[in-house]
Each structure stands twice: as C-alpha cells, then as structure tokens.
Amino acid sequence: MRTNEDNCTEGMSLIVKTITRLSVGLILLYGIYIVLHGHLSPGGGFAGGVIIALSFVHLVLAFGKRQAFGTLSESGTASLESLGAVLFLAIALAGFSGGYFFANVLPHGEPHALLSAGTIPLSNIAICLKVAGGLFAIFIALVLLNPESEQGS
Amino acid sequence: MTPPSYILPLCVALPLGGAFVTALLGRKFPALAPLLATVVAAILLGISLLSVKLLLQHGVVVYTVGGWPPPVGISMVLDGLTAFMLVTINLVVFLVVIFCLDYVNQFTARWNFYVLFLMTLAGMNGVIVTGDLFNLFVFLEVAAVASYGLVAFGTEKHALEAAFKYAVMGSVGSLCILLGIAVLYASTSTLNMADMARVLAMSKPGALTTFVTVLFLMGFGMKAAVVPFHAWLPDAHSSAPAPISAMLSGVLIKALGVYALCRVIFNVLGASPRILGVLLFIGALSMVVGVFLAIGQWDLKRLLAFHSISQIGYVILGIGLGTPLGIMGGLFHLLNHSLFKSLLFLDSGVIEYATGTRDLKAMGGLRAKLPLTGATTLAASMSIAGIPPFNGFWSKLLIIVAAVQAERYGYAFWAVLASVLTLASFMKVMRYAFFGQLNSRWNSVTEAPFFMKLSLVAFAVLCVFGGLLLLPQAREAFLGLASEAITNGTEYVNMAVTQAR
Structure with a gap:
C-alpha cells in the first residue's frame, strides 16, 4: 500500500518518517508559540526561530533533501531571511514617527495580554524570520556542500 | 540651520537597509546592487560631513535610542573623535565603492559582494557612533564577520586559507574583548561607556583595571594588527579583492582596532x-618590525599589507605619546594612512586587473601602459614615505616633533628610521613596477576603466592636498576636536551624561 514511500529511497527508515510526520507539526507549532509569547514569557524571536528552523532540519534529515526542499526551497529561505531583516529595520525606522529610532510607537496595551507591548511582538516575528531563515540556510549550505552526500544522491 | 541629531542612527540604519534590500532583490535585479551601494555611500558621506557641522554648532550630541535615557538604554554619542572617524570611514568607503563599479564585474554573484560590503560599512559606522560598550562589541563582530566573507570572496585557495586564518585569529581577539566587557560589566553593573567610566573613576584602580586593559590591548590589538598580533593581516589583506584590501587596510583596522582601543583606554578606563x-x-x-618585513616582499599586495602594520604603528605611537600634539599627529596620520593606503591597494588592483600578476619581478615599465596608475602610485608612495608636501609628511612630522617635545628621543629616532626604510621600500615598488624597460608580455595592457580611474584620481588629489587640514581653521574644527576628545580622557563622562539629561 505504501508504494509512494517505498519508492522514495531517500531519507531514513519508515519508522523515522512516520514519527517525523507526527512530531514535525508539533515542533513547528511550539516554535510559533514561543515566538508569539516572546513578550510575555521566556523565549522570543531568537529561540522560537531556532525551534522553527529545527523543524525544517528535522524534515530534511528524515525525508532527504529533495522532498524537504520542495516544502521550503533554498532561495525561499534566503528571501525569508532578508525579509525578516528588512521588517526589523522597518520597525526600528517606524520609531522615528514617535521621535526616536527604535521608539515603541504602537499602543502598549494591558500587561500579560497577547496583544500588548507595542512593537515588541512584531520585532519578535521579524527576528524569528531572520533566525529561522538564517539557521536553515546554514544547514542547507552544509548539506549541499558535503561531497559525500553529493555522491549519494 | 543645525542638522538634526537623528543622522546618528541613520549612519547604521542606511547601510544595513541597503544590505538587506540588496540581499532580497539582488538576484532578480542585478543592476540594483551597485546603484544602491553607491547611493547609500554617497548619502553617508553627506551625513558624516553634516555630523561635523552638528558638532561645531551643538557640541557633544547624545542620541537616545528608543527614547530611553543613557544608563538604561543604548545611547549614540557624537563627539570630536566620532565625527572625525565618520568622515574618514565614509570618505574612503565612498571612493572605494566608485572603484568597485568597474572592478567587481569580474566576479559572479555580485550582489553578495555588495551585501557584505554594506554590512561591513554598517558595522564600522556602528562601532564609531555607539556609546554602549556591548553595542560596540556587536557592531565590531558585524563588521568583522562580514569582512571574513569578503576576504574569501575570490574563492581561490589562498583566499579561503587567508579568510580562515583571519576568522580564527579575529575570533580569538573578539573573545578577549568580550571577556573584558564581561569583567567590566560584572564590576560596574553598567554597559554605557560614560556611566562605566563614572563608576570606575569612583572606585580605586586595582588589579581588575589592569587585567581588563590587557584583555582590551590584546583584543583590539588583534583587530588593529599591531605587532605581536599581526600574523593574520598580510594574508588577509593581500588575498582579498583589491577594493576590499583598500577598505580593510584603509579603515577597518582603524575603526575596529585603533578607534575602539582609544575610546576604551582613554575615555573609559582612563590612561x-x-x-x-x-x-x-x-x-x-609595529612600526619597525612592519617595515623590515615589508622591504623584502616581492608580492606587491603583501608588501603593502606589511606597510599597513608599520603605519598603524605610527598612529599608535602618536596616540601613546599622550600629549595633545602627539595625539593630533596620530589621528592625522590615521586619516592620511587611510587615504594613501587605500590608493595604493586600488593601484595594485588596477595592475592585477590589467596584467593578472602581483609579482613585482614580473612587472616592469608599466608606466608607459598605465600612465595614470603610475602617477597615482607615485603620489601615494611619496605620501606614505613622508615626502613634503604630501599629506604623509605632515602627520609624520607632527608625530616626530611631538616625540621630541615629550623628550622621547629614542622613539623619534625609530620613527625617522622607519620612514627612511618606507621610502626605500617604495622606491623598489616604483622601480620594479613602473620604471625601467617595459616587459614585452604587457604590450597589450590597457589602462583601467573610467570609474576605477575616477576613484584613483580623487584619492591622489586628497593625498596631495591633505596637508591643508593643518591650516588653523580646519585644524580646530576637525582634528583639534578629535584629539581633544581623547586628551579630555574621562571628561567624556560629564559630557555624555549631562547632555542626555
């Protein structure tokens, strides 16, 4: 019945693939949780971005690079990374409308509410894009430049 | 009209924005990258000149990032030294970018070059404008890491090896700096440089200050490539593409090394x-060892790289004299060295571009084929050797006179000796590269494209007329304020703290 996966010889064994299919969504979701609650609890854009990047690394390890890069390509990663950086800079520049570079211009809201702290959650999202993109790009570079895996595929 | 103070964060934000936009769109629009880099560098040159005006009209300016007052938030400080370094860096980088317009065409993935270039610029400007010690470290790493990539940009074997060596040694230097910052933070509970100096001034100087000073001397000394820590420089600066060598030798080692060292030692720790x-x-x-190592080199760029070590020695010597005249001479030599050494590296780039070699023995008689390059190299050689009326003469004269005034006759002697050896070494360059019989291999060599020539001529003009900065009015507005910032020492505190309130 599982002809599709049996034909696909790349990646690890069926057990690993099945477990990965179950866990990878949870890891991604946990990363997003850490990012979005960055201004309320420990964690934030950097930590969440690392976790999100790890979920993609997980995919590459389990399913082989061909299938995983279908989900998120190399140039897509680079664009996401640059987009994160541009976003962060844009938020910083938006501070000029409040008088200072990096000023928190949005309403601060109630403490401990999810929608609070002005520009901090937005900065976290921008950092998350940058870190996730950057870390995954480094991983891709290491995978693509490995001469052994070049021969293997 | 007084220029607004928000030009300070723009010094960092503009090149960063340029780098990120280039990274995002460079692949799709190849023409965008050089255009954007040139525009950003031109605006930054304008901003740095405005910052001098701002300083003259307003005195020391403290910009609070995010509106948080200094001991808590990150501040950016504009004083004489900052304005002086901003002008030096952005002037050199602007002219180097113009050179790049033609030079970089030989590489693939050009937008990556401009991304790293602008990142380095952002890092250097950040180191200069920031008033926060940890922020200084972050920008220092931004500039350093981007420059590791730029050294390896040619991806030839020797370039990769040099970049790896540079990265390893640079990281060791950075770790020393980070440890020094950590120790200082632990003992003063603040990272703002002015506040840190205030706390340190109240406590008794002890073993801790000595320990931190040694760490910073090692760390920033590694970045500045002064002699015991110089081993990475000849490889890195000679393997990088020519405009990058010009930028690294011209401004990077000064922004990350000399400037940061002066700021920390004179303004924070107290000299x-x-x-x-x-x-x-x-x-x-550094002055003497650098020049002795340089004189035997036959690889043109390697010879220039060793001379960078030697000339940085002059800068450190002038500043180390501690007298106002010595510090002014050191800073003036810093500016002059960034001009003539950039010019020399760009000239070596033109020679490599035209002939494909860096070996002095293989050249010969190139003056006939590359007249403009020959003339500009001659101007730069005369500057670095300290022949009047070129700019290098005036700054070396100041340093030597200051050494004599301070009754450091030995050091004055070594400065004169190194200068004579520098002259000898550049006579050799001119003799083997440009004068003599034209090597028949180079019959078909042609002069560089337009933008490369434009940049060379601009640098040469600055080298010839650089001495005019010593005229009384220009001196007080520019060099005087910069050396005052150092001689005032820990006065920095009062200015930076009271301004912000």
Missing part, C-alpha cells in the same frame, strides 16, 4: 603613564 608606555612600545615595535 595611566604605564598604559601609555605600553602603547608607545607596541607602536614603535
């Missing part, structure tokens, strides 16, 4: 005679 003595010794050692 004691013992530290000044160490600076004097290190400066004289």
Whole structure:
C-alpha cells in the first residue's frame, strides 16, 4: 500500500518518517508559540526561530533533501531571511514617527495580554524570520556542500 | 540651520537597509546592487560631513535610542573623535565603492559582494557612533564577520586559507574583548561607556583595571594588527579583492582596532603613564618590525599589507605619546594612512586587473601602459614615505616633533628610521613596477576603466592636498576636536551624561 514511500529511497527508515510526520507539526507549532509569547514569557524571536528552523532540519534529515526542499526551497529561505531583516529595520525606522529610532510607537496595551507591548511582538516575528531563515540556510549550505552526500544522491 | 541629531542612527540604519534590500532583490535585479551601494555611500558621506557641522554648532550630541535615557538604554554619542572617524570611514568607503563599479564585474554573484560590503560599512559606522560598550562589541563582530566573507570572496585557495586564518585569529581577539566587557560589566553593573567610566573613576584602580586593559590591548590589538598580533593581516589583506584590501587596510583596522582601543583606554578606563608606555612600545615595535618585513616582499599586495602594520604603528605611537600634539599627529596620520593606503591597494588592483600578476619581478615599465596608475602610485608612495608636501609628511612630522617635545628621543629616532626604510621600500615598488624597460608580455595592457580611474584620481588629489587640514581653521574644527576628545580622557563622562539629561 505504501508504494509512494517505498519508492522514495531517500531519507531514513519508515519508522523515522512516520514519527517525523507526527512530531514535525508539533515542533513547528511550539516554535510559533514561543515566538508569539516572546513578550510575555521566556523565549522570543531568537529561540522560537531556532525551534522553527529545527523543524525544517528535522524534515530534511528524515525525508532527504529533495522532498524537504520542495516544502521550503533554498532561495525561499534566503528571501525569508532578508525579509525578516528588512521588517526589523522597518520597525526600528517606524520609531522615528514617535521621535526616536527604535521608539515603541504602537499602543502598549494591558500587561500579560497577547496583544500588548507595542512593537515588541512584531520585532519578535521579524527576528524569528531572520533566525529561522538564517539557521536553515546554514544547514542547507552544509548539506549541499558535503561531497559525500553529493555522491549519494 | 543645525542638522538634526537623528543622522546618528541613520549612519547604521542606511547601510544595513541597503544590505538587506540588496540581499532580497539582488538576484532578480542585478543592476540594483551597485546603484544602491553607491547611493547609500554617497548619502553617508553627506551625513558624516553634516555630523561635523552638528558638532561645531551643538557640541557633544547624545542620541537616545528608543527614547530611553543613557544608563538604561543604548545611547549614540557624537563627539570630536566620532565625527572625525565618520568622515574618514565614509570618505574612503565612498571612493572605494566608485572603484568597485568597474572592478567587481569580474566576479559572479555580485550582489553578495555588495551585501557584505554594506554590512561591513554598517558595522564600522556602528562601532564609531555607539556609546554602549556591548553595542560596540556587536557592531565590531558585524563588521568583522562580514569582512571574513569578503576576504574569501575570490574563492581561490589562498583566499579561503587567508579568510580562515583571519576568522580564527579575529575570533580569538573578539573573545578577549568580550571577556573584558564581561569583567567590566560584572564590576560596574553598567554597559554605557560614560556611566562605566563614572563608576570606575569612583572606585580605586586595582588589579581588575589592569587585567581588563590587557584583555582590551590584546583584543583590539588583534583587530588593529599591531605587532605581536599581526600574523593574520598580510594574508588577509593581500588575498582579498583589491577594493576590499583598500577598505580593510584603509579603515577597518582603524575603526575596529585603533578607534575602539582609544575610546576604551582613554575615555573609559582612563590612561595611566604605564598604559601609555605600553602603547608607545607596541607602536614603535609595529612600526619597525612592519617595515623590515615589508622591504623584502616581492608580492606587491603583501608588501603593502606589511606597510599597513608599520603605519598603524605610527598612529599608535602618536596616540601613546599622550600629549595633545602627539595625539593630533596620530589621528592625522590615521586619516592620511587611510587615504594613501587605500590608493595604493586600488593601484595594485588596477595592475592585477590589467596584467593578472602581483609579482613585482614580473612587472616592469608599466608606466608607459598605465600612465595614470603610475602617477597615482607615485603620489601615494611619496605620501606614505613622508615626502613634503604630501599629506604623509605632515602627520609624520607632527608625530616626530611631538616625540621630541615629550623628550622621547629614542622613539623619534625609530620613527625617522622607519620612514627612511618606507621610502626605500617604495622606491623598489616604483622601480620594479613602473620604471625601467617595459616587459614585452604587457604590450597589450590597457589602462583601467573610467570609474576605477575616477576613484584613483580623487584619492591622489586628497593625498596631495591633505596637508591643508593643518591650516588653523580646519585644524580646530576637525582634528583639534578629535584629539581633544581623547586628551579630555574621562571628561567624556560629564559630557555624555549631562547632555542626555
């Protein structure tokens, strides 16, 4: 019945693939949780971005690079990374409308509410894009430049 | 009209924005990258000149990032030294970008070059404008890491090896700096440089200050490539593409090394005679060892790289004298060195571009084929050797006179000796590269494209007329304020703290 996966010889064994299919969504979701609650609890854009990047690394390890890069390509990663950086800079520049570079211009809201702290959650999202993109790009570079895996595929 | 103070964060934000936009769109629009880099560099040159005006009209300016007052938030400080370094860096980088417009065409993935280039610029400007010690470290790493990539940009074997060596040694230097910052933070509970100086001034100087000073001397000394820590420089600066060598040798080692060292030692820790003595010794050692290593080289760029070590020695020697005249001479030499050494590296780039070799023995008679390059190299050689009326003469004269005034006759002697050896070494360059019989291999060599020539001529003009900065009015507005910022020492505190309130 599982002809599709049996034909696909790349990646690890069926057990690993099945477990990965179950866990990878949870890891991604946990990363997003850490990012979005960055201004309320420990964690934030950097930590969440690392976790999100790890979920993609997980995919590459389990399913082989061909299938995983279908989900998120190399140039897509680079664009996401640059987009994160541009976003962060844009938020910083938006501070000029409040008088200072990096000023928190949005309403601060109630403490401990999810929608609070002005520009901090937005900065976290921008950092998350940058870190996730950057870390995954480094991983891709290491995978693509490995001469052994070049021969293997 | 007084220029607004928000030009300070723009010094960092503009090149960063340029780098990120280039990274995002460079692949799709190849023409965008050089255009954007040139525009950003031109605006930054304008901003740096405005910052001098702002300083003259307003005095020391403290910009609070995010509106948080200094001891808590990150501040950016504009004083004489900052304005001086901003002008130096952005002037050199702007002219180097113009050179790049033609030079970079030989590489693939050009937008990556401009991304790293702008990142380095952002890092250098960040180191200069920031008033926060940890922020200084972050920008220093931004500039350093981007420059590791730029050294390896040619992806030839020797370039990769040099970049790896540079990365390893640079990281060791950075770790020393980070440890120093950590120790200082632990003992003063603040990272703002002015606040840190205030706390340190109230406590008794002890073993801790000495320990931190040694760490910073090692760390920033590694970045500045003064002699015991110079091993990475000849490889890195000679393997990088020519405009990058010009930028690294011209401004990067000064922004990350000399400027940061001066800022931390004079303005934060406070200079004691013992530290000044160490600076004097290190400066004289680099000066003499650098020039002796340079004189035997046959690889043109390697020879220039060793001369960078020697000339940085002059800068450190001048600053280490600790007298107003010595510091002014050191800073003036810093500016002059960034002009003539950039020009020399760009000339070596033109020679490599035209002939494909860096070996002095293989050249010969190139003056006939590359007249403009020959003339500009001659101007730069005369500057670096200290022949009047070129700019290098005036700054070396100041340093030597200051050494004599301070009754450091030995150091004055070594400075004169190194200058004579520099002259000898550049006579050799001119003799083997440009004069003599034209090597028949180079019959078909042609002069560089337009933008490369434009950049060379601009640098050469600056080298010839650079001495005019010593005219009384220009001196007080520019060099005087910069050396005052150092001689005032820990006065920096009062200015930076009271301004912000």
